[in-house]
Amino acid sequence: MKTLSILGSTGSIGTQALEIAREHPNEFRIVGLSCHSNIELLKKQIVEFKPEAVAVFDEEKADHLTDELKADIPVYRGMDGLLKIAQLSDADTIVNALVGSIGVLPTVKAIEAGKNIALANKETLVAAGEIVMDKARKHSVKLMPIDSEHSAIFQCLNANAADGGNKMSYGKAVDDVESVTLTCSGGPFRNFKSIKDFESIKPADALKHPTWNMGAKITIDSATLMNKGFEVIEAHWLYGRDYEKIKVVVHPQSIIHSFVEFKDKSVLAQVGFPDMRIPIQYALSYPKRLANTASKPFNPVTAKELTFSEVNNELFPCLGFAYEAGKIGGTMPCAMNAANEVAVQLFLDGKIGFLGIAEKIKKTMDVLKVVKNPELDELLELDNDIKNDGFQVL
Ligand code: NDP
Ligand code: MG
Numbered sequence: 100m101k102t103l104s105i106l107g108s109t110g111s112i113g114t115q116a117l118e119i120a121r122e123h124p125n126e127f128r129i130v131g132l133s134c135h136s137n138i139e140l141l142k143k144q145i146v147e148f149k150p151e152a153v154a155v156f157d158e159e160k161a162d163h164l165t166d167e168l169k170a171d172i173p174v175y176r177g178m179d180g181l182l183k184i185a186q187l188s189d190a191d192t193i194v195n196a197l198v199g200s201i202g203v204l205p206t207v208k209a210i211e212a213g214k215n216i217a218l219a220n221k222e223t224l225v226a227a228g229e230i231v232m233d234k235a236r237k238h239s240v241k242l243m244p245i246d247s248e249h250s251a252i253f254q255c256l257n258a259n260a261a262d263g264g265n266k267m268s269y270g271k272a273v274d275d276v277e278s279v280t281l282t283c284s285g286g287p288f289r290n291f292k293s294i295k296d297f298e299s300i301k302p303a304d305a306l307k308h309p310t311w312n313m314g315a316k317i318t319i320d321s322a323t324l325m326n327k328g329f330e331v332i333e334a335h336w337l338y339g340r341d342y343e344k345i346k347v348v349v350h351p352q353s354i355i356h357s358f359v360e361f362k363d364k365s366v367l368a369q370v371g372f373p374d375m376r377i378p379i380q381y382a383l384s385y386p387k388r389l390a391n392t393a394s395k396p397f398n399p400v401t402a403k404e405l406t407f408s409e410v411n412n413e414l415f416p417c418l419g420f421a422y423e424a425g426k427i428g429g430t431m432p433c434a435m436n437a438a439n440e441v442a443v444q445l446f447l448d449g450k451i452g453f454l455g456i457a458e459k460i461k462k463t464m465d466v467l468k469v470v471k472n473p474e475l476d477e478l479l480e481l482d483n484d485i486k487n488d489g490f491q492v493l
Pocket of ligand 1 (some may be wrong): 106107108109110111113133134136137138156158175195196197198199201219221222245246247270309312313314315316317370375
């Protein structure tokens with residue numbers, strides 16, 4: 100049996116992770132849960148899953164919950180609280196389903212405490228990929244990707260491994276692999292033809308993802324293709340590929356979740372209807388596979404036509420920013436990520452237009468003085484500084 104602490108248990112990934120735990124009570128026990136402020140849902144999760152402790156980031160809400168629970172279990176608060184849940188002694192696996200760079204430090208502390216990580220929080224690898232992968236290697240913890248594209252690659256690599264599975268590459272390039280190709284739905288605006296089409300986009304338009312149902316921030320990132328850019332950086336760190344060997348192809352049906360091309364030109368892909376439950380469950384059950392009665396079985400006939408096309412880099416500049424930031428390295432990806440977090444929030448709050456997101460990221464990248472090989476503290480400080488004053492360009 101695995102013991103899980105779920106950071107961000109009230110979100111889209113967190114609730115689906117709990118559905119999997121509910122379906123497999125003999126495989127998973129929940130020992131820790133956390134949310135930012137949705138204590139109503141957290142309370143229900145506490146009643147059902149009986150964790151040993153929970154954390155609520157918002158301190159006022161944490162006080163409310165403490166009063167209501169009458170000290171049945173500890174309710175930790177703020178960042179310290181998240182770190183407690185990330186390091187609970189009874190947890191062997193931490194599911195990081197937080198959104199944003201707030202997820203970096205809990206991941207690092209969990210790794211240092213020897214926990215395996217089921218990682219949904221892609222901002223962790225974007226902002227601090229090198230440090231996180233070094234620590235995972237050093238502490239010999241397993242790092243299982245939840246993102247569907249990286250799960251697809253992980254599953255293809257495991258299928259290719261001589262022992263039939265159990266392959267944890269710790270960011271080292273696997274010799275057999277020539278390249279990886281991440282598929283991309285293209286988001287709701289993939290058919291737009293000119294930059295003018297983007298000027299009148301409202302948050303509600305960008306929040307309508309054609310194939311996936313996800314939290315608000317990643318849905319906006321999917322509309323700008325910054326999400327795909329993040330995934331390129333994630334793939335670089337998880338699978339040790341050079342950026343030239345990580346490709347992106349638009350595939351609006353989201354049926355093929357990514358391709359791995361091997362040196363003999365064989366290509367493996369992982370396939371299925373878009374359903375995050377499948378990659379979440381694989382990350383939780385790895386290296387085993389468990390039954391899944393909740394997901395719709397795949398049927399190629401109903402999947403119908405599968406189409407592929409190139410990304411239009413002029414209309415979707417964020418993907419190019421991510422390649423550039425990844426290649427520059429050092430503090431650049433962290434800065435890009437922080438600028439994106441601020442810009443997406445400004446867009447959701449109606450303070451800037453959709454095109455303003457890419458503009459603000461570019462301005463931030465233009466003024467950053469890159470530091471090579473930053474320490475974790477430098478990255479966290481930079482993230483904080485950009486979120487607070489954004490070099491006065493945000
Ligand atoms: P959601 O917005 O649905 O959920 C985020 C969770 O984190 C919630 O539990 C939220 O609590 C909590 N949270 C948010 N901000 C903070 C904070 N500052 N401190 C502590 N807790 C916080 O996000 P998703 O589940 O969609 O995404 C989670 C991560 O997974 C993201 O990095 C995303 O990019 C990645 N991902 C998501 C996919 C998806 O299908 N959703 C697919 C692939 C990757 P509360 O509910 O109280 O606000
Ligand atoms: Mg993805």
